Structures are given as structure tokens and as C-alpha cells.
Amino acid sequence: xxxxxxxxxxxSCAGISKHYKKVQALKNVSFEVSKGEIFGIIGPDGAGxxxxxxxxxxxxxxxxxxxxxxxxxxxxxxxxxxECVGYMPGKFSLYQDLTVEENLEFFATVFNTSIxxxxxxxxxxxxxxxxxxxxxxxxxxxxxxxxxxLSCALIHKPAVLFLDEPTTGVDPVxxxxxxxxxxxxxxxGITILVSTPYMDEASLCxxxxxxQNGSFLTIDTPEEIIAGFGQRLWAAHSKNMNKLxxxxxxxxxxxxxxxxxxxxxxxxxxDYKTEQLRHELEVKGHTGISIRTIKPGIEDCFMELSKSxxx
Amino acid sequence: MNEIIKPSVEKVIVTENLTKKFGxxxxxxxxxxxxxxxEIFGFLGANGAGKTTAMRMxxxxxxxxxxxxxxxxxxxxxxSEMVKKNIGYMSQKFSLYDDLKVWENIELFGGIYGxxxxxIKLKTDELMAKLNFENERNSLVKSLPLxxxxxxxxxxxxxHTPKVVFLDEPTGGVDPITRRKFWELIYEAAASGITVFVTxxxxxxxEYCNRVSIMxxxxxxxxxxxxxxxxxxxxxxxxxxxxxxxxxAKRIDA
Numbered sequence: 001x002x003x004x005x006x007x008x009x010x011x012s013c014a015g016i017s018k019h020y021k022k023v024q025a026l027k028n029v030s031f032e033v034s035k036g037e038i039f040g041i042i043g044p045d046g047a048g049x050x051x052x053x054x055x056x057x058x059x060x061x062x063x064x065x066x067x068x069x070x071x072x073x074x075x076x077x078x079x080x081x082x083e084c085v086g087y088m089p090g091k092f093s094l095y096q097d098l099t100v101e102e103n104l105e106f107f108a109t110v111f112n113t114s115i116x117x118x119x120x121x122x123x124x125x126x127x128x129x130x131x132x133x134x135x136x137x138x139x140x141x142x143x144x145x146x147x148x149x150l151s152c153a154l155i156h157k158p159a160v161l162f163l164d165e166p167t168t169g170v171d172p173v174x175x176x177x178x179x180x181x182x183x184x185x186x187x188x189g190i191t192i193l194v195s196t197p198y199m200d201e202a203s204l205c206x207x208x209x210x211x212q213n214g215s216f217l218t219i220d221t222p223e224e225i226i227a228g229f230g231q232r233l234w235a236a237h238s239k240n241m242n243k244l245x246x247x248x249x250x251x252x253x254x255x256x257x258x259x260x261x262x263x264x265x266x267x268x269x270x271d272y273k274t275e276q277l278r279h280e281l282e283v284k285g286h287t288g289i290s291i292r293t294i295k296p297g298i299e300d301c302f303m304e305l306s307k308s309x310x311x
Numbered sequence: 312m313n314e315i316i317k318p319s320v321e322k323v324i325v326t327e328n329l330t331k332k333f334g335x336x337x338x339x340x341x342x343x344x345x346x347x348x349x350e351i352f353g354f355l356g357a358n359g360a361g362k363t364t365a366m367r368m369x370x371x372x373x374x375x376x377x378x379x380x381x382x383x384x385x386x387x388x389x390x391s392e393m394v395k396k397n398i399g400y401m402s403q404k405f406s407l408y409d410d411l412k413v414w415e416n417i418e419l420f421g422g423i424y425g426x427x428x429x430x431i432k433l434k435t436d437e438l439m440a441k442l443n444f445e446n447e448r449n450s451l452v453k454s455l456p457l458x459x460x461x462x463x464x465x466x467x468x469x470x471h472t473p474k475v476v477f478l479d480e481p482t483g484g485v486d487p488i489t490r491r492k493f494w495e496l497i498y499e500a501a502a503s504g505i506t507v508f509v510t511x512x513x514x515x516x517x518e519y520c521n522r523v524s525i526m527x528x529x530x531x532x533x534x535x536x537x538x539x540x541x542x543x544x545x546x547x548x549x550x551x552x553x554x555x556x557x558x559x560a561k562r563i564d565a
Contacts, residue, residue: 044486046457142358169403169483171357171512172550173557197484198513212486242498258491261515261548262537299487306488 009068010035010160010191011056016065018051025051027214028065033193033207035159038186040205041195042298048214049195050090053164056193057087070159083111086158088149090165096138100129100148103137104155111156121188122151125181143174150181154190161185163194167201179204199299210302217305222298229296229304234274235263238286247284251277258303265300323348323475323506324369328378331364338364340529341378346475346522351497351507353517356526357557362510363479365526369508370477371395383474396424399468399476399505403483407464409453413444416452417467424471438466458489465496475506482513494519514550525553528562 011033018026026048033039041049054060056069058078066073072080094103104126108115119126129147132140137148146166153161163182167175179201182192194205202208202222209219218225236257238244245264248257253272258265268277274291281289296304324346331339339361346352356362367373369382371391380387383397407416414435421431439445442462447455455463461481469476478497482490494516501507509520517523517537524534533540533556537549544552 044457044489045484047486169358169480169512171557172514172553173357173560175512176554199487242502245495258488259494259519261518303487306486 007071008034009071010037011039011067011069011193013052013056013067014065016052016055016062016067018048018055018060018062024214026055026062029215030065031209031216031219033191035191036186036189037206038182038192038194038204040202040208041193041211042197042199042202042208042302043195043211044197046213047211049211050164052211053087053089053162053193053195057085057162058082083156084159086153086156086161088153088161088163088166090168092145092149094137094145094149094152097136099134099136100140101133103148104151107152108155113156115155118155118157121157121185122154124184125154126151142170146170146178154185158190160191160193163192165195165197167196167198175201199297199302202298208298210298210305212302212306217302225298225301226296229301231267233294233296233300234266234268234291235260235294236266236277237263237288237290238281239288240286243284244281244286247281247286251280253277256304256307260299265294265296267304321348322346322381323350323384324352324380324382324508326369326378326380329365329368329375329380330377331361331368331373332376337529339368339375342526342529342531343378344524344531344534346506346508348474348506349501349504350522351501351509351520353520353523354508354510354526355517355523355553356510357560359562360526360557360560361529362526366477366479366508366510369394370398370400397474399471399473401464401468401476401478401481403480405460405464407452407460407467410451412449412451413455413463414448416463417470420467421470426471434470438470442466457485458492461485461489461493462496465493465500469500469505473505475508476500478507478509480510480512482511482516490516514548514553517549517553523549525556527556527560532556532559 009032014030016026016029029052043049055062055074056067058074058081061075069081070084074081098106104115125147129144132144137145140148167178186192205222207219207221210217236244236248245257245259248254248264248266253269255267255269278289278291322345327343328341329339330337330341342365354362364373368375368387369380371387371394374388382394385393385397387394411419417435418431439448447459452460465481482493497507511517520537522534522536523540524531526532540552544555546552546555
């Protein structure tokens, strides 16, 4: 028997696999999260994020592998885990017919505590919805539901907080606010596992795992992942961006080309000079050409790492 | 030159002081704008700014409290049924039938929009070839990978060659490569003359639009090309523009 006694590890997974009928949702996944970390699991729908969260919160069983949360085994000690984790599912799962305050009271009671006892922890979040505490949860806007769900997940002062896509479909301003709240929770010593499809949220995590088709492409700090991009990345512009993309695609010396906001990000074959590229684009009638070297982002890294996958 | 009524509508969407009130709450507050044929128009705003309400009025699903508008040449108040026939719509929630095959979904939606059998057959073949879907023609939609589903849902929404297609957060949750491939389909549709009206929370996608409007508290606070907006708000990218404008919101999102 192998019981993990490392006090610094909040979550540990070894060789976790899970399938549903024909779909292999998770393939031999292993990783660790240290106490007090914000660990981001970043990847598209269907990558396996929710299955992983459900295994770690003891809601489903893995086919293979072992996992511990806060030192407890997800199978043998599932009751201990349920007491010490907070879980905010991707789908709003509070009681629609209970009011804001009733929902919060309900979750506090289930965990043998009271709103008063842990009010400090949720105060910053809850004050924003307190004016509506007599409103039924089902009648709240998306942003308010999200704040209530987070408050309910926190009311028993969990050691580890699991947030499954808390910001999906949320506008950029509210997303920034939400991440501000997570930073404050981290200061209070809570370990946070958060999944998201938004690559721009990666830089807000201490470490991230990029996940695709049931396995991690890489796990590291955002800085290290970017440093590992391993080749020069260029941002290309011209007056006709649509034609630019087509022309770059048809150039055999351009290894990759993807639209990125107002630019096209490209990588080039090693001995191919940007001056040659510029000349060839001019020949094809482009004007206002600029090609400058840039620092890759997490999204560039994700696309580079997932290139071998089939689309 | 004789005055002939031109069948082609150059302004595909026109609204004048379009307003929707729910009781004392003004969800959409006197919005006026025009969208030209073949344009990719980004319709941005924070959650609760009024985007969905505005879009529902443009699709003929909700009657404005005041103001007026035309979509595809039809009055959204008096000719809402004609509006519905001449637009395409793709919702953020996948809305094809999971238990129907790929071709069955296409036939169903083509039929609903009044296309003839021969037209449907011909265009289905073209579409399958274009999307490289030949092998999936007889697959149940639920068995397709997400990226395929997304492309199919978009292709179905423009299958009856509408004048304008409304896309409500079409790329939520898809991986970065599929997201970009999806935008290439949007460009292609626009190039063929279909006007694209799209909402998104990805600010890099706002850069792909010809023009972008940003709604704040029910009003259109800014409307211009991404390049002009960035210059006007002295922002490095569209996220910078959005953050400046959306932070002005006074309406409590509740």
C-alpha cells in the first residue's frame, strides 16, 4: 500500500484513466498540485477537464490509477475528501427555487457550519450579491449566479477548491474580476484547481496543464511553457489580411500560420529569411507589409504542441 | 434610366432608435446602426448589456417597444415572418439533432426553409465535398467530434443562402485551431455575399470583424473598425478598448 505523506501536496494523480463507452476521456494522467497553488487546467471542450474534476471530487470512479486530495485517497477515503473540498461545477447547480441566502445557509448547514463562522472568507464576494439575498437563485443573472455558486463552494472553508470552467461565457471585464477574487482566496491559503477554455487566463495561474484529448500536452509554469516554444515566432501584417493568410499558407517555407487578432502569427523554415518572405508577398501584390518577431503566448504554445493531433 | 426596384439590398440591417423595455427596465436603449451586405459585424458587450435582447428583435423573435428596423429588407415589426425566412441563426448551444444523421439534419433544415429536394441534394453533395465530410454523411451527429459539429452547425445555418446569418458566441469552448478554422468559414461566407452578425467574448476575434459595435447598458457606446477603435481609445488591442468601455457600465448585473 502506498499512502502519500507529503504535507506539501494538495492533489496527486498517478496514471488516471477513464472511458465512457467508446470515448477515452482520460489517458494515463499524472500530475501533482502543491498546497496554496493556483493550478490551471486549460483546454477545449471534450479534453477531459470535467472527468478529471469529477474523479478528484469523488463523484465518479477512474478505470485505472490512483489519486489523493489533501492526503486522502479518492476511493478509500472519499468521505474525508467530500468534507474538505469545495466544488463549483460548470453547470449552475444550486437550488433555483431557494433564495440566495437560503442556498448559502443550506450549504453551511450540510457542512456543519454557519454563514457567520466563515463569513470572512466569502465576504468580498458575498457583499456583491447580498443586496439580492431574498431573490431566488434561478432569477439571478449569470454573473450573480457565479458569485453565489463560489460563495456556496467556500462556505465550509475547504482546503482545496475545484472550479470547473467558472468563466466560460463570461465577458472579459467580469472574467478579470473573477480572477481577482481567486487571487484573494489564494492569499488565505486555499489551493485552487481551475479549468478554463480561455488561453489568456493561463498567465494568472502559478502552474498550468494544457490538456487535449484526455492527456496533458505539458505541465509547467506559464513562463517555462512559453520559454519552451523553441523557435522564432513572427507577426505578419499587410493591408489585405484575408489574402495574406491564404498566401502564407501556400508558401512552403512558412511552417505554420494562424490568424491572431489583427496579425498572422507564423513560424518559418530555418534558412528562410523574412526579407525573402517580404519580397514574395510584394510580388503577390501586398502593401503595408510588416513582419516582426514577437514573444509567443500560451495559445501559440498550445497550437504548436497540439499540432501532431488530428483535426 | 428606368427606376427598377432593386432586389439586392445593400444595407442588410438598418435600425433606428430600436428600444426594448421590460417594465421599467430598458434592456435596449435607442440603438441605431446599419450593416452592409457582405460585412462581418461584431456585436460586443458585457453580459447583461442587452446583446441577446437586441439580437432577438433583429431575428423577428421579439417585438421592439419603440423604434424600428429592417433586416434583409423586411420590417422587423410588421414582416417578422419574412425576416425569419431570410436569415440564418446559429446559437451558442449546439442545436442540430444529435440522433439524426448528418444528411438528415441538412435535409430537415433545408426543408424547413422551403428548399426543393433537388436543390437540397445538389447542395448537400457540394457541402460534403467542401468540408471533406464524405465519410461522415451517414454518421449520427452525436458521434462527431466537436470541431466537426461546429462546422456543420454553421454550414446548416447558411445552407438556404440567407442574406444574413446571426452567430451567437459560435466558438465558445472550442480549441484554438478549430476556432481559427471556423473563422475561415466565416470569411468565406462573407466573401460570397452573406452578411455575418456575430457575438463573441474572444477579443482577438473582434479583430477579425470589418466593424465592431460595443454595447454598454443597452446603448451602443462605440461603433467603428477595430483599427479606428484602437486608435480612438489609444489601446493596443480590442481587449483594451472593451475594458475601457465596459467598465463604464452603471447597470447592476442582477
